[in-house]
Amino acid sequence: MSKLSTEERNALPDSAFALPGRRYPIPDKTHARDALARASEFHHRGELTDDEYETVVRRAKEVLGEE
Template identity: 75%
Template sequence: MSRLTEEERNALPDSAFALPGRRYPIPDAAHARDALARASAMLHEGHLDQEEYETIVQRARAVLGEE
């Protein structure tokens, strides 16, 4: 997966992020897969609550066409 530069991230619309505050960018399939993996880890570490995790999963699956 390619990293987003600060400029690229800033250019993304708010709708390209899974969570408010422009958290978890999912502009493409590679970033959606990465968000799924990272969200699972963050949930288990206590950095996300269940609702945030489910939102990330739902939004990432939509980007991947797995609705």
């Protein structure tokens, strides 16, 4: 799992997150892959809505160049 320090996370612009509330940071490919894995897990557990999951997948794929 990719790690961001609190300072690094706070320095990221809101656009570097897949969801509002600064959830699912995706500033680079490593974090985008991690966001896909975590979103899948949380979606299957019912902790992410279908729309939230689809947003994370779409935004992460943009970062990965898999649009």
